[in-house]
Amino acid sequence: MRTELRNKIVEICDQKMEKKGEDVGLSFYAFFKNKNDQPEILMEAAQWWIQKHQLNHFEKAHKIKSMVKSGL
DSSP, rough: OOOOHHHHHEEEEEEHHHOOOOOOOOGGGGGGGGSSHHHHHHHHHHIIIIIIIIOOOSSHHHHHHHHHTTTO
16 A cells, blocks of 8 residues: 555544544545545555455544554
8 A cells, every 4th residue: 555545544543533532433435535536546445445454344443543554
């Protein structure tokens, strides 16, 4: 996964946890606006989330952040 996307995921996870607590869940759509203006990056996130790691639609932000920071 490209560095730009990894950084964005960590940033969004931090924001969500700060606002809603450590136990907040999110989907990969949380990293994008409600527009399809970055289809390649959206598909990269979807592939990482669904195909590579077979994650549920909603996962805990702290889990996703940890996975991204550890290089998974």
